[in-house]
C-alpha cells in the first residue's frame with residue numbers, strides 16, 4: 001500500500017469530520033437541551049446553558065411510567081435478540097454448512113421479508129392480533145419484531161459462518177464431534193463476532209421500532225420507549241427538556257451494548273487456523 | 277495398524293466424475309502416498325476414506341470390515357488437513373486435548389498424553405499459546421500432534437508440507453518419516469510433489485483425473501512407468517517424450533521427423549518386434565540418463581547445447597535435437613558452452629517406448 005499524500009489525507013479528514021458532525025450533531029443538541037433549565041429552553045439565540053441542571057433527568061427517572069416503558073423495551077428487545085440468535089444461528093449453520101438444495105431461495109425469501117414495508121402489513125396484522133386477543137402484550141411485539149429481525153440475523157450469521165474454513169468443521173467431525181457438537185464447540189465460538197453483530201442489529205431494531213409498538217400497545221403495561229417519548233407532549237405544552245433527557249436515557253442501553261460488543265465484532269477470530 | 281482396501285471407489289459431484297472406480301490396497305503399517313497433479317481427486321479420496329464424504333459407488337474396507345457407511349467418528353481415523361485446520365480459539369494444549377476430551381478420557385490421562393505428544397514434537401513451550409502466535413512449522417506440528425494424540429488406527433495426511441518453505445519442508449519430511457517408523461501406523465499421505473512421494477513412501481499410487489494410473493514401490497514406478505502420464509509426472513525434470521514413427525528398413529529407427537532419427541540396434545529393435553511398421557510411438561529418455569560426449573562417431577544423435585542452468589550440485593541442460601528439445605542433467609563440473617555440439621548416449625535398458633495412442637508402455 002502506498003502512503004496517502006497530505007492533500008488526500010486532509011480531504012479524508014474533512015470528509016470524516018463532516019460525517020461525524022452530521023451524525024452526532026442532533027445527539028449533542030439533545031444532550032445540551034437536556035441540561036438546560038426550563039427558563040433557558042426557548043431563549044434565542046440557543047447557546048450553551050448558563051446554569052446546567054439535572055432536573056429533567058430527575059423528573060424523567062422518577063416517573064414510574066417511564067421506568068415501566070424502559071423495562072418493557074428491555075424485555076421485548078432482549079427476547080427478540082435471544083430468539084433471533086438462537087433460531088438464526090442454527091438456521092444459518094444449516095444454510096452455510098449442511099449444503100442442501102434451495103438455500104439460495106431461503107436466503108432470498110429472508111431478505112424479501114426483512115425488506116417488506118411494515119406499514120403495508122399493519123392493518124391485516126391489527127385485525128389478526130385483535131382476534132387473537134394479543135393487543136397490548138409483550139408477546140405481539142416480540143413476535144412481530146422477531147419476524148423482521150430474524151431474517152437480518154440469518155443473513156449476517158450465514159455470511160459469518162461461510163467465512164469459517166470448512167476444514168475446521170471437518171477436523172471437528174474427525175476429532176469425534178457429531179454435527180451439532182461441531183457446531184457448538186467450534187463454529188459458534190468462531191462466529192462470535194457475527195453473533196455480536198447480529199445481536200446488536202436485532203436489539204437496536206427492536207429498541208427503536210415505532211410503528212408496530214404504536215399500533216399494538218395501548219397502555220403503559222406494554223408500551224415501549226419510542227412510543228412513550230412520542231406521547232410525552234401534553235395538551236398545552238411540549239416538555240422539550242424532559243423529552244431530551246428521556247431520549248438520552250433511552251439511548252444509553254444501546255450505547256453500552258455497542259461498546260461492549262464492538263471489540264468482539266472487530267477482532268478477527270479465525271486468524272491462525274490455517275497456513276495463510 | 278489397519279489394512280485399507282478400496283473397491284471400485286467412485287465419487288461424482290453432479291455430472292463431474294472426480295474418482296473413477298479406484299481399486300487400491302494399503303497394507304497395514306505402510307506409508308502409502310497418493311500423488312497426482314492439482315485437482316486430480318486426492319483430497320476427495322482422503323475425505324472418502326475419512327468418512328467426510330459419502331462415495332457415489334464402491335466400497336471401503338478397514339481390515340476386511342466395510343466402513344463406507346460409517347460416520348467419521350466410528351472410523352477412528354485422524355487427518356492432518358491441507359490447511360492444518362487448527363482451532364483458532366483454543367490454545368495449543370486445548371487443540372491437542374480436544375480429540376481426547378471428545379472421547380471423554382479422564383483429565384489425568386488427557387494431560388499425560390498431551391504432554392507426551394508435545395514433548396515428542398517439541399511443542400512444550402508453545403502449549404499455552406494460540407495458533408495465531410505460532411510459526412508455520414509449529415502449526416504443522418500441532419496439526420500432526422492433534423492427529424497422533426488419540427492413537428487412531430489410520431492417519432490421513434493431506435499435503436501437510438505444502439505451504440512450508442523449502443528448508444523446513446525437507447526437515448519436516450524426515451521428521452515425518454521418523455515418526456512413521458516410531459508409530460508403525462498405517463499412513464496415507466497425499467501430495468502433488470513427486471519428490472516428497474518418492475522419498476517418504478513404501479509405495480505410491482499415481483492418480484490422474486480421478487483415474488488410478490499406477491501403484492507400486494517408488495523405484496518401480498520410476499523405473500517402469502506404466503504409461504505416458506506417469507513417465508511425465510515422476511522424475512524431475514520430467515522425462516523427455518518424443519513422438520515419432522517406427523521404421524524398419526535397412527536400419528530400424530524411430531523417425532522423429534525433419535530428418536531426426538533414433539537408431540534402434542539389437543536389443544532395442546527386439547523390444548519393438550511386435551510393434552507394427554509405420555506405427556506411432558513415443559520415445560522416452562530421462563534427463564539423468566543422457567550422457568554427453570564432445571565428439572565421436574555420428575550416430576545421428578548430435579545435439580546443440582542451447583541453455584545451461586546451474587542447480588548447485590548439478591547442471592540442467594537444454595539441447596536442440598533436430599526440431600526437438602531435450603533436457604539433460606550433468607554433474608556440476610560439466611564443461612561446455614551454449615552453441616557447442618555434442619553426441620548423446622544412453623543405455624539401451626533406459627530407453628522407454630510408449631504407445632502413442634493409448635499411452636501405455638511397450639514391453
Ligand SMILES: Nc1ncnc2c1ncn2[C@@H]1O[C@H](COP(=O)(O)OP(=O)(O)OP(=O)(O)O)[C@@H](O)[C@H]1O
Nearest residue numbers: 289294312313314315316317318319320321358468
Ligand atoms: N464439494 C465439491 N463439489 C464439487 N466439486 C468438487 C467438490 N470438492 C471437490 N470438487 C472438485 O473435485 C476435483 C478434485 O478435487 P480435490 O480437492 O480432490 O483435488 P486435489 O487432488 O486434492 O487437488 P489439490 O492438489 O489442489 O488439493 C476438483 O476439480 C474440484 O473442483
Ligand SMILES: [Mg+2]
Nearest residue numbers: 318319358434
Ligand atoms: Mg487437495
